[in-house]
Amino acid sequence: MSRLYRLSLALLTCLALTGISHAAEEEHLRIKIDGPLPPARAEAIYNKIKRGMADGYAPARDPIVKAYPRWHRHNKAPYLSDTHGNRYANNFANAMATNAGYGRLKPSQRMPAGAVVVKDTFTVTPEGEVFPAAVFYMEKLAPGRSPATGDWRFVQLLPDGSYIGDTIGDSPEDVAFCFTCHKAMAEVDFLFFLPEAYRK
Numbered sequence: 233m234s235r236l237y238r239l240s241l242a243l244l245t246c247l248a249l250t251g252i253s254h255a256a257e258e259e260h261l262r263i264k265i266d267g268p269l270p271p272a273r274a275e276a277i278y279n280k281i282k283r284g285m286a287d288g289y290a291p292a293r294d295p296i297v298k299a300y301p302r303w304h305r306h307n308k309a310p311y312l313s314d315t316h317g318n319r320y321a322n323n324f325a326n327a328m329a330t331n332a333g334y335g336r337l338k339p340s341q342r343m344p345a346g347a348v349v350v351k352d353t354f355t356v357t358p359e360g361e362v363f364p365a366a367v368f369y370m371e372k373l374a375p376g377r378s379p380a381t382g383d384w385r386f387v388q389l390l391p392d393g394s395y396i397g398d399t400i401g402d403s404p405e406d407v408a409f410c411f412t413c414h415k416a417m418a419e420v421d422f423l424f425f426l427p428e429a430y431r432k
Contacts, residue, residue: 269356271309271430274320277362278310278354285352285364291393296369300324300350306335310354311430315413319353319365323426329372335431337420345383347372349423364391368410370423373400382422386410 269277282301289297303324310320325334329347337343353365371385378385381399386407388396397406414422425431 268312269310269320271311274311275309277356278320278322281354281362281364282352285354285367285391288364288391289367289389289393292389292395294387294389294393296348296350296371296387297367297389299326300348300352300367300369303327303350304330306330306432307426307430308432309430311427313351313353315424316351316353316368317355317365319355321351321353321426324350324352334423335425337423339419342421343372343423345372345374366390366396370410370414372421381411382414382418384411384414384422386414 268274286298286301301324303326306323306325307321310322313319313321326346326348329343329349332343332347333341334343334347334349348369348371350367350369352367355363355365357363366388368386368388371387373383373385375383377383378400384399386397386399387401388407388410390396395402397403397408399407399411411422414424417424
């Protein structure tokens with residue numbers, strides 16, 4: 233399936249579901265907002281839409297995306313992520329990543345192969361409209377499997393479960409920007425963590 237076809241299908245799906253136009257999630261377009269939501273309000277919104285978000289991602293049949301809602305969430309409430317297009321985000325990690333010290337890595341420490349970190353996101357417009365957004369994940373690979381990306385696999389899916397790209401699968405060029413950003417955190421295995429005020 234061509235990239236243009238996939239993006240066109242995703243856009244048509246969004247139009248059908250919401251009645252408004254959204255640019256493809258891969259573009260990381262910013263939305264206009266008056267200011268961040270209070271944590272309690274952001275959490276209440278997420279609790280209302282998270283089941284629908286999971287249902288939207290389900291057509292991908294991705295085992296990681298299916299499993300992550302049952303993993304440890306490292307934030308107390310969704311936080312505004314400017315590196316993900318001013319969308320509200322949550323950070324989940326599987327047991328391997330959590331037990332290996334996700335969020336507490338010291339310089340030169342590395343995650344073990346099999347560690348996974350997932351970030352799901354949603355958008356809130358200035359008018360108060362709420363829309364599910366992309367889900368992103370990083371999976372630590374065996375040493376030497378993908379040295380160009382620090383042995384991390386980066387994957388992004390649209391809200392309807394369409395794949396944007398996979399650094400070791402289809403359309404790796406469409407998610408190359410992920411590692412371009414994460415290279416800044418090479419000292420701690422290329423991992424960002426969430427704002428301190430939101431950490432559990």
